[in-house]
Amino acid sequence: MMGAVLKSYYAEMNDIDPKNIFVVSIMPCTSKKTESAREELKVNDLRDVDAVLTTRELGKMIKQARLDFMKLPDEGFDQVFGEYTGAGVIFGATGGVMEAALRTVADVLTGEDLEDIEYKDVRGVEEGIKEAAITIGDKTIKVAVAHGTANAAKLLDKVKAGEADYHFIEIMGCSGGCVNGGGQPHVDAKTRMNIDVRAERAKALYEEDELKTIRKSHKNPTIKRIYAEFLGKPNSHKSHELLHTHYHKREIYPIESNERSRVVEEAAVASEK
Template sequence: MKKVTITIDNQVIQVPENYTVLEAARSIGIDIPTLCYLKEINEVAACRMCLVEVEGARNLQTSCVLPVREGMVVRTNTKKVREARKATLELLLSNHNRECLTCTRNGNCELQTLADELGVKDIPFEGEKTVAPVDTSSPSIVRDPQKCILCGRCVSVCQNVQTVGVLDFTNRGFKTVVGPAFDKGIGNVPCINCGQCIAVCPVGALREKESIDYVWEAIDDPNKHVVVQTAPAVRAALGEEFGLPMGTRVTGKMVAALRRLGFDKVFDTDFGADLTIMEEGYELLHRLKNGGKLPMITSCSPGWVKFCEHYYPEFLDNLSTCKSPHEMLGAIIKSYYAEKNNIDPKDIVVVSIMPCTAKKYESQREELSHAGYQDVDYVLTTRELAKMIKEARIDFVNLPNEDFDEVLGESTGAGVIFGATGGVMEAALRTVAEVVTGKELENIDFEQVRGTEGIKEAEVKLGDLAVKVAVAHGTGNARKLLEQIKSGEKEYHFIEIMACPGGCVTGGGQPHVSAKDRMTKDIMKERAKALYDEDKAKEIRKSHENPMIKKIYKEFLGEPNSHKAHELLHTHYVERKNYPVDEENKYKEYFCDCK
């Protein structure tokens, strides 16, 4: 690409002609502050924190949207720039709930960090403040308008990346707020609970609905047998909460920490993933051989499932009937495990540690229960687990590596890659290919379904059968794919969809990453690498070869897709309405499906 020569703070540099001044400055280590900016998602120059002085311009310019041009001379640290940035920040803080010590983002808040860096010591602007109730209507997400700085990041990710669009700016001027239309609670609109709004929020205006106190209460109850399970993606990100580099795999330390927190058993959701592959793989084969509904689409991601229920109900019959891995494992814990250990299911509390806020919603669904008990009682995000570890004063970094408990802690490499986009597809293909051909695969790495491209396609030979597969991550990409199928442009046999961009490794419950780090680090790639490394390190890398999976089918389930397996491990879905209108075409009421 053609380059232009510019000068920034007396440094003459050459940069690509499509760069902004912000990108040019950061490329040489000059960190212009930002708040609203989020690369390729929210580039709107709303917060005015990135102001710079450009020679020849009458006013200060917003560097995040200012294209470079040949001969441009930029100054980022003049008195005028510093005073403008500080005044802007003070104005933002004047209408902000500044109870920082009790805020969930204390210590990793981008607004708090800037206030420290820019030397804000007091707030000279006092006046009217936004007064709005905290929205707790969702089972997954809490929205606090009094902490919102109107940066628009959540609006952009919800509308442009996820294409859900339940958040937007409402009202005008000082009364502007971000939220659902008509002052509805976020639990009373067709939100899919993915939590990507939380992931991009620079402050504490959006957070998960915490269940930490309920879990402590269960652990402290001598009459409760508390079992914890951890999703694959958690081990790839938890270390970041304790200062370890992004993508550090902390499986053993995580298990050790959970034992020290007081859980009675520590199991691995990867076992549930292996179980899912057995059920889902055989379901796919049954559909292929018996004229079942195709394409079959994975059902592991609760955000994607809810997106389908709201926006594409015509594809509900295409969804695999399999429960997600942690729900499967929860059902097994309250049946097989309870029976083997002579424990009444009513005394078992199942806690899932998930990278996902939508799992909180999922665990409450009536369809995900058996014999009067929810499969999973509580869901904690990766961030919540980190809080519990810190509260217990556990020295996480110096913990020894420990193993999961048997039998439900045994898993394969196929189970661990569920956390990355393409992982479910690859795990399924490893098993289905060998079941169909009766032969061992020479190469079990299906590289064609890996990577972070929005939509990936491949054709895989399963014996004499050529199976067309596709992988999509982020519901915006899912929408594109489904529209192509509806129009007849594309045709597939099997599709994997994850609600979050990158899959579970960048789920709404994972550790926060600042906009600055998002600009320079590939979060999806770094965290996914940890999972693929663990896959390679596993002695067994195919779900159907897991000896404990074989054991549970022999002793309890019979065979994949058996009557008992369907009773415990499969479910159904429901069409959900969005915004019914009355005869005058006026807004009536959003459909609320939360408890």
């Protein structure tokens, strides 16, 4: 989304040829490297995101440059799209996207600026699938959250079997969500035996969320400006074109299982290098 908005809205507002913008995303996720090359994620034949670095790679680069990160003075983000809300922060934890969406849905359905915005039923890493019925005004919203692909499969089987009537489902591929993504800094096995890294990282995000003055996505001044000046309104034709995507079914990678293990191992060694 950021790449698409930079190469359309930002380029137009600043009279820059999108061909002269190079977008690098820093992500917790190794899969984003493949995702950035998807044909569906292009604007006028230009890739939304040109390159992806994982947080682990960025960490290594900071160390290689001999920067003492902890001693750097704190400062704000550049004001290109530097404003962010608590809702954006918690996206990194399982249940976070759901909670951020519920904060907006509740305001939209009630027409109020609600103060009670914490949906703790969808938080936590202990349960692989979390279900909740949330009362908003006179409506009950049924939601489900799954993290880890094994849990995602269980939840989707339930939907396929017609045993679920959720209004909204959140699925994150990694156990615990992006805080535990494949591109995140490694934590050694001994530490992991004593500390649930997923829970600790999620806790840090919820603490940051609590400290933010703006904790709802639709209250973010930048988001409001982008809709007012460029996208029109949520679900407009332009926002569908730029911010939504679609998928097509692909065949299973046609290799024997012993060959598959070798390829996976080689890819892991290459990414470490």
